[in-house]
Amino acid sequence: MRFLHTADWHIGKKLHGYDLIPEQEDAYQQIKAIAKREKVDAVVIAGDLYDRALPSEPAVTALTNMLVDLNRKEKFPLLAISGNHDSGVRLGYGQEWFASTDFFLRTRLADALKPVTLQDTQFFLLPYFEPVQARQFFDDESIRTVNQAMERLVAAMQEKFDATKKHVLIAHFFAAGSNHSDSETLVQVGGLNAVPVDMLAPFDYVALGHLHRKEALQNEPTVKYSGSPLKFSTSEAADTKGVWIIDTDQTPVSVTFEPLKPWHDLVVLEDSFTNLMDRDHAYAVTPEDFVAVNLTDTTPITNVMQRLKTRFPRVIELNRVNQLDVTPDELDVKQVQQDPLTLLGDFFEQVTQHPLTEQQQVWARQALQAAEKEADE
Amino acid sequence: MRFLHTADWHIGKKLHGYDLIPEQEDAYQQIKAIAKREKVDAVVIAGDLYDRALPSEPAVTALTNMLVDLNRKEKFPLLAISGNHDSGVRLGYGQEWFASTDFFLRTRLADALKPVTLQDTQFFLLPYFEPVQARQFFDDESIRTVNQAMERLVAAMQEKFDATKKHVLIAHFFAAGSNHSDSETLVQVGGLNAVPVDMLAPFDYVALGHLHRKEALQNEPTVKYSGSPLKFSTSEAADTKGVWIIDTDQTPVSVTFEPLKPWHDLVVLEDSFTNLMDRDHAYAVTPEDFVAVNLTDTTPITNVMQRLKTRFPRVIELNRVNQLDVTPDELDVKQVQQDPLTLLGDFFEQVTQHPLTEQQQVWARQALQAAEKEADE
Structure with a gap:
C-alpha cells in the first residue's frame, strides 16, 4: 500500500500573537492535494493535531473541518494518534464512531497493542504517553523511562505481528540521535527519555511526530519525522517543510519526500x-x-x-x-531617570510588540506617581 | 414509536464544591434501565449535556462513556441537541460520524430544518441559539428575540412536515408560562425571550430542556420539560426527578412519567x-x-x-x-477588633465551607501584621 505521513499540525498555534489558522488551512489543502495526486491509500497523522490540550473553538472548528473533509468527503482512511500537546480525552471524544469510515484515532496506551490492518500492512498506533502510564499498564514498578517502556511495548507489539504483513509504528516521542529544533516542548527531550533508533528496527517503517524538523533524523531510511507542515520558529526558517510518501510493496519500503510551499x-x-x-x-x-x-x-x-x-x-x-x-557612562542616565514612562513604553513594546494602550499608560502613570511620592517621603 | 425524553444532565457540575459525577453516573444507569424496561425506540436528550462550555477531562470521559454505552453498546438511537451550557463546537466535534449508529447530535441552528425520521415520527432538533444567529440565518434584521425567531423557525419546520408522520420538536429554551427553579442560568429567562406555548401547537410533542423542574410546565399535556435527573438546588429539594416516556402511536401522543430515585x-x-x-x-x-x-x-x-x-x-x-x-451594641465589638484572624477564619469557612489551610493562615497573619503596622505609623 501507499500512505502519506504527516504530524505536528498544532492547529490553533499562534506565532508571536499571529493567528496561524489561515496558514494551517492552506497547508492542509496542499497535503490533501498531495494525497490525491499520489493516490495514497491512507493518511497518517503522528500526533499534536492541536497546539493545546484546551484548543479554542476556532481551532476545534478548523481541525474538525479538515478531518471531515479528508475522511468523509475525500474518503481517505486516517490513522492518527494524540501527541503531548493534545488532550487525549478531548481529542478522543467520538473515536468509537470514527472507525465507521476508517478513521482510526488512538489516544490510549492500551490501544497500541491493537493493530489496525489496512491492505498489506499492520499499523501500530502508539499515542504520546508518560512513563507512569506504561508502569501501570504493565504493572511493573521498574519502568521509569520512555526508553524502558518502549522496550516492553515493542516486544508486546512483535507478539501481535502477522508475518505475512508489513509492520508500521506510528508514535510521538523523541528518538535518540535526533537533532532538535526549538519550537517543540523541550522538557521531554534528551537523556533517559530518548528512544534509541535501534530499538525500532523490527518495524518496516516508523512514522514519528514530536520534533518539527524532518532533518532531526537524517540517516534513517525507514524511521522518519515528517516535521510540522509550517515553520513554527526561526530555527526552522531555512527548512523545507513537507510530508513523506511511503510505499510498502517493496522491502525495504520506499520513502519519498513531497514538499509543501509556505503560503x-x-x-x-x-x-x-x-x-x-x-x-x-x-x-x-x-x-x-x-x-x-x-x-x-x-x-x-x-x-x-x-x-x-x-x-x-x-x-x-x-x-x-x-x-x-x-558604555554605561555614555548613556544619558539623567534622561533615563527623568522619563521613565517613555522608557517603559519602549521596553513594553520591545517585549510584547504592542504599544501601551491609553489605559495602560494611565496605570503606569499612577504607579509611577505613587512610587515617586514614596521616594519623596 | 416510543421514546424517552430527558435533558439537562449538566455532566461535570459541582454542588457547592461536591463532585456530582458519581451521582450523575448513577442517574444515567437508572435512565438506561428505564429505556430498556420500557423498550423505547430512541432516547432524546434536550440540551445541556455538559455543565460548562469547557468541560473538565473527567466530565468529558463520563459523558463519552454514557453516550458510547447507550448508543454503541445498548444500541439505542439517540437524538440530542446542545444547550446554553454546552459549547456547540466542542460537543459537536465528531457529529458527522455519530449518525453511523443513529446518534443524531445537532449543534447548529441550520440543522433544525433537516428533520430526522425514525419510524412514524419526524424529529426536529433545534439546539440552543441566540437571536443573532436566527437573524443571520434568515437574513432578517427584524428578528430581535427568541420569540420572533421561533415564529419563523416553526413556519419553516412546518414546510418540511411529512403529513403521514408525527412531528416532534426537541429544543432548549424558556417556554412562556413556566415557573422556574433557580438552578439554571436566569439571564435568558422571562420577558421577550420567552416562547409562548401556543406557538408550539403544530407539534405532536415538544421535548424541552433548560428549566430543571418538570413542574415548570404542568398544564401542557404535550409540551414538557423533563427536568434535570438530579436536584441541583434547594428549590428542587421537594421535587421528584424523572424522565418522560412518549408513545406516538396515539393522537394525542401518550405521555407517562418515570421517576428516578436519587442515590x-x-x-x-x-x-x-x-x-x-x-x-x-x-x-x-x-x-x-x-x-x-x-x-x-x-x-x-x-x-x-x-x-x-x-x-x-x-x-x-x-x-x-x-x-x-x-443588637449591634450587644455584640462584643472589642473582641471583634482583637481577634480578626478567628473572625476571618469563621467567615472564610462560612463562605467556602473549607477551613483556612496553614499556608492561608500564614498569608492572613502576614497581611494583618502589615495592616496593623500601617495603622500604627
Missing part, C-alpha cells in the same frame, strides 16, 4: 537598520511573510520595532547580532 | 441548632445526602458550619430563617 514564509533578515528601512533595498519577503530581524547595528535605535513594522508588518522577532557600542 | 438526596432541614446536633433526634438523612440547613435559632453560634458537618458531612447551605436576636 507566507518565515524569513530571517540580517542587516543594518538603515538598509532594512531603505525601500530601494530589495528583500525576498512579501508583506504577509513572518520576519525575524537580526540587527547588525551597534548603536541604540529608538522605537525600533514600531519602525521596522512600517516596512515589514509581521516582524515576529528582533535580535541584536553585535554588542551595543556604548 | 444521595438533597434535603432541607429546618430546626434549632440544639435539635440538629442531638444524635437522638432522627432525621431522614443519610451521611452522604446533601443537606441545606435552615437554622431557626435567634442567637449567634460560633463555628456553626464546622459543627453541623460533624453531624451532616455534606452540608451545602446554611440559612437563618429568623432574625438574630441581638
Whole structure:
C-alpha cells in the first residue's frame, strides 16, 4: 500500500500573537492535494493535531473541518494518534464512531497493542504517553523511562505481528540521535527519555511526530519525522517543510519526500537598520511573510520595532547580532531617570510588540506617581 | 414509536464544591434501565449535556462513556441537541460520524430544518441559539428575540412536515408560562425571550430542556420539560426527578412519567441548632445526602458550619430563617477588633465551607501584621 505521513499540525498555534489558522488551512489543502495526486491509500497523522490540550473553538472548528473533509468527503482512511500537546480525552471524544469510515484515532496506551490492518500492512498506533502510564499498564514498578517502556511495548507489539504483513509504528516521542529544533516542548527531550533508533528496527517503517524538523533524523531510511507542515520558529526558517510518501510493496519500503510551499514564509533578515528601512533595498519577503530581524547595528535605535513594522508588518522577532557600542557612562542616565514612562513604553513594546494602550499608560502613570511620592517621603 | 425524553444532565457540575459525577453516573444507569424496561425506540436528550462550555477531562470521559454505552453498546438511537451550557463546537466535534449508529447530535441552528425520521415520527432538533444567529440565518434584521425567531423557525419546520408522520420538536429554551427553579442560568429567562406555548401547537410533542423542574410546565399535556435527573438546588429539594416516556402511536401522543430515585438526596432541614446536633433526634438523612440547613435559632453560634458537618458531612447551605436576636451594641465589638484572624477564619469557612489551610493562615497573619503596622505609623 501507499500512505502519506504527516504530524505536528498544532492547529490553533499562534506565532508571536499571529493567528496561524489561515496558514494551517492552506497547508492542509496542499497535503490533501498531495494525497490525491499520489493516490495514497491512507493518511497518517503522528500526533499534536492541536497546539493545546484546551484548543479554542476556532481551532476545534478548523481541525474538525479538515478531518471531515479528508475522511468523509475525500474518503481517505486516517490513522492518527494524540501527541503531548493534545488532550487525549478531548481529542478522543467520538473515536468509537470514527472507525465507521476508517478513521482510526488512538489516544490510549492500551490501544497500541491493537493493530489496525489496512491492505498489506499492520499499523501500530502508539499515542504520546508518560512513563507512569506504561508502569501501570504493565504493572511493573521498574519502568521509569520512555526508553524502558518502549522496550516492553515493542516486544508486546512483535507478539501481535502477522508475518505475512508489513509492520508500521506510528508514535510521538523523541528518538535518540535526533537533532532538535526549538519550537517543540523541550522538557521531554534528551537523556533517559530518548528512544534509541535501534530499538525500532523490527518495524518496516516508523512514522514519528514530536520534533518539527524532518532533518532531526537524517540517516534513517525507514524511521522518519515528517516535521510540522509550517515553520513554527526561526530555527526552522531555512527548512523545507513537507510530508513523506511511503510505499510498502517493496522491502525495504520506499520513502519519498513531497514538499509543501509556505503560503507566507518565515524569513530571517540580517542587516543594518538603515538598509532594512531603505525601500530601494530589495528583500525576498512579501508583506504577509513572518520576519525575524537580526540587527547588525551597534548603536541604540529608538522605537525600533514600531519602525521596522512600517516596512515589514509581521516582524515576529528582533535580535541584536553585535554588542551595543556604548558604555554605561555614555548613556544619558539623567534622561533615563527623568522619563521613565517613555522608557517603559519602549521596553513594553520591545517585549510584547504592542504599544501601551491609553489605559495602560494611565496605570503606569499612577504607579509611577505613587512610587515617586514614596521616594519623596 | 416510543421514546424517552430527558435533558439537562449538566455532566461535570459541582454542588457547592461536591463532585456530582458519581451521582450523575448513577442517574444515567437508572435512565438506561428505564429505556430498556420500557423498550423505547430512541432516547432524546434536550440540551445541556455538559455543565460548562469547557468541560473538565473527567466530565468529558463520563459523558463519552454514557453516550458510547447507550448508543454503541445498548444500541439505542439517540437524538440530542446542545444547550446554553454546552459549547456547540466542542460537543459537536465528531457529529458527522455519530449518525453511523443513529446518534443524531445537532449543534447548529441550520440543522433544525433537516428533520430526522425514525419510524412514524419526524424529529426536529433545534439546539440552543441566540437571536443573532436566527437573524443571520434568515437574513432578517427584524428578528430581535427568541420569540420572533421561533415564529419563523416553526413556519419553516412546518414546510418540511411529512403529513403521514408525527412531528416532534426537541429544543432548549424558556417556554412562556413556566415557573422556574433557580438552578439554571436566569439571564435568558422571562420577558421577550420567552416562547409562548401556543406557538408550539403544530407539534405532536415538544421535548424541552433548560428549566430543571418538570413542574415548570404542568398544564401542557404535550409540551414538557423533563427536568434535570438530579436536584441541583434547594428549590428542587421537594421535587421528584424523572424522565418522560412518549408513545406516538396515539393522537394525542401518550405521555407517562418515570421517576428516578436519587442515590444521595438533597434535603432541607429546618430546626434549632440544639435539635440538629442531638444524635437522638432522627432525621431522614443519610451521611452522604446533601443537606441545606435552615437554622431557626435567634442567637449567634460560633463555628456553626464546622459543627453541623460533624453531624451532616455534606452540608451545602446554611440559612437563618429568623432574625438574630441581638443588637449591634450587644455584640462584643472589642473582641471583634482583637481577634480578626478567628473572625476571618469563621467567615472564610462560612463562605467556602473549607477551613483556612496553614499556608492561608500564614498569608492572613502576614497581611494583618502589615495592616496593623500601617495603622500604627
